[in-house]
Amino acid sequence: MNITLILSGGSGVRFGSGTPKQYYMLMGKEVIAYSIDASLNSNLMNETIIIAGTQYVERLSGAYGVTCIEGGASRNESLKKGLDYINVTYPSCEKVFINEAVRPFLTTKIIDEYYSYLDEYDAVITTQHITDSLGRDGEAVTMRDEYYLIQAPEAFRFDYLYRHFSAESTITATVQQLPDDRKVLKYFDFRHNMKITYKEDLLHAEQILRLYYGNSADNER
8 A cells, every 4th residue: 555645734934934835826726735636546556645834634535635733833744744654544554755845856656666766665756966065064075976955745655664763863864763774865856846845936946837847847857
């Protein structure tokens, strides 16, 4: 059994609004809807679960017809609540795919590929090459090729992640909580994996959607 978790507990402080950014409209759909739709269209996904703030749980469940549970005070606390819910409710879960609701460029193809890679790997993480110059205090030259960015989405063998994940950890890259002998695939091919952080990001996201998916947010993705 394969389950998608969508983390939607952010409060939107940096966004500068009382409404969290994942609930703003982007080309006729809420930002979170892009992740939900991509998951529901996957042939390899069996269940989609949203982890959200208390005041949004009932609305999201009714609007999108998926399970929605209350999150915690931090990303790791929310993720742990989702993992605990799966462990109790879906004990046959083998793979879990995790995305952040503020990343609207997720596609069904990405979800299916990550699930498939988990046949061979313990984890699949989204990674990006660093294209700007990189500096570090105390170093005259820092070689950017030795570093990469880690982003959501990410996917794991469920039992393996559940055994090693801690809500108390301050590590935000989930994969870094796993043992050193973990077998991880770094996926560098998700180029436009934009995270909506500031209000102007909505304008940038709309232009990318128009460029790659045409004038309709409902185009096949």
